[in-house]
Amino acid sequence: MSSPISYSHDGAIAVITVDNPPVNALSQPVREGLSKAIARFEGDSKAKAAVIVGSGRTFFAGADIKEFGKPLAAPGLPGVVNEIEACSKPVIAALHGTALGGGFEVALGCHYRVAVASAKVGLPEVNLGIIPGAGGTQRTPRLAGVEAAAGLITSGRHVGAQEALDLGLIDEVSNDTDPTAAGVAFAGLITGNDMGPRPTRDLNDKLDEARKQDGLFDGLRAAAAKKARGQLSPLVCIDAIEAAVTAKDFDAGLAEERRLFDTLMASDQREALIHAFFGERAVGKVPELETGNPREVARVGVIGGGTMGSGISIALLTAGYHVTMVERDDDAIAAGKARVEKTLEGGVARGKVSGEQRDRMLADQFHGTTSMNALAQVDLVIEAVFESMDVKKDVFGQLDKICKPGCVLASNTSYLDVNEIAAMTERPQDVIGMHFFSPANIMRLLEIVVAEKSDPDVVATAFAVAKKAKKVGIRSGVCDGFIGNRVMGKYLRVAQMLVEDGATPYEVDEAVVGFGYPMGPFSMSDLAGMDIGWATRKRKAATRDPNERYASDWMDRICEQGHYGQKTGRGTYTYPEGARKGEHEPETLKIIEEVRREKGINARNFTADEIMERYMAAMINEGAKVLEEGIALRPVDIDMVQLFGYGHPRWRGGPMKYADMQGLDKILSSIRKFESEDAWFWKPAQLLVDLVERGETFDSLNKKEIS
């Protein structure tokens, strides 16, 4: 196999080019090639300086993540970076695309850095559960200072070339758009001015400044802990940066960085976060995309201007689509428009959208109307009307008559049968579910619900729109609640049972937050409105299985008193004077005790671990059922639904990954234990039983390349 590294000359400048598509990851042949190229440059009497540059779309985007978790093949990256830094002639990194992680660490090991204006740099390792492990934590503070380095490394954010220059991370932003030309020109300046190598390891001024600041690391740790919410790597980043300041010399700091890096590399959090990285990309690979071609979409109709319809409209406007919002009367369309305007205004205030973009969206891209006929020429319609089968059927019947042939007809239903909706039209092949999550302009999950007759082109169109709107599109089959809400229905019921059996709702919420979710289920229902769940329970009462335990009486009673959560000032929690964070409500506890007394339940204590054992077991068991029914294609689809739509902590990788890491036999034995209390609810999924019998994991059901 030919080396991904090539070596050439441009006059007296050696040009070392990497070509390892798609992102020039630093896999073993790249590291080996780089090491050899540096040795060649050292002995190359024709070359006065060297430029390291990436071909294709980027400089190195980092270590090869696919190699993680496997034994490291020599040469290791830290050694290669040290070899570059030890060169007796200047080495210049010429950056374009995204110089990330190990890729940026190579640049930091070079003596000088020049970037094209569009380049971005960053150390995003924290997002993979690790820390920079090739000197990034030691060299960044030497260039940018401790505080800036900590900000960069604990957040993993990418910074543009100009900001990198301001921070001292690079030496020049070139006007050239070609990185090789930029690098060679900069190298010419260096050699022309007789400037020699400038090893980053020798720069100590910024560290000396930090040494004078009392309590610097306490402050940085406190800030990192606040954001980390259970994730280890941000705090370990600070430990490694501190080593740059306190270690006896650069090599000792580097050794400490390596020790910390190795510890995290062996952690469950690293495994979970890498699973999330590849999972986010894997969910976009579905069978329909192999045959289907996306239809052209420029104009989208959104039916409904409520919270959902306006959120969807904003997401689409931001993605560049023309949006026609339809509402039933003048007042409703005025309110819908006002919602869009207000949210865009907020975006301008927060600097997310420019005033000019907002004006363009409202003046050129957005149109509100009360006439369904205005949808005659759109390419896609997303219906976001009231969640009732009759209402949806009526809308789709009208769309069938109005919309042009080939228009994709999508429903934003969160529970209803998309096959039944499609059957209202003469073109069921054009109908699909596109289930957004509220607030739809912010939440990244988009469940793409493929009905029996949905055409592969229609599926491909929905995925293409998701991608353009920066959503994570995940394929789901048709069932009550699809992947997300169906699984959620189970763990919410467990939460209610736990309360009936002895936990307080506050203990349940605390356990769930302690696990890493941003919010517990009862705070969440207070936020969304307890009346929503109450209405669903009433609607489903007639068809409820008589064997099913009903544990929602205490919530029903709170609703019966007119308390629906934040919007009424009281729900499970109380919100004095419009507070957004709830306080414990003694009346809630009285109602719960009253229900327990009536049902003859002796309250038990549950520890946070016991609460989470049940909560996660319910999620995993239902996830396995969703899989065995073919509603989700792969376990990773369920994991990503939880991550992008329901607040599951990314560093736990999703419920199915969590189950694998806990051991499926352990999860099954928990379920069997609970089954003895409630055989109907806790019936183990056959798939789970089979996997345990075969000694396999959920990951074994994911495609090899994503596991």
Ligand code: 3H9
């Ligand atoms: C590190 O460097 C550790 C060091 O400190 C220490 C070492 C000792 N490896 O995202 P895309 C694949 S940790 C392997 O769709 P985009 C990706 O899976 C690393 N594969 O494109 C996808 O494959 P497929 C620190 C990688 O344009 C394809 O490339 N670096 C890697 O939307 C295209 O990717 C990072 O964390 C990789 N490093 O975004 C950067 N990166 O087509 C991670 C990508 O089969 N990468 N692939 O699905 C990214 O953030 C984005 O991929 C990037 C491009 C911004 C570069």
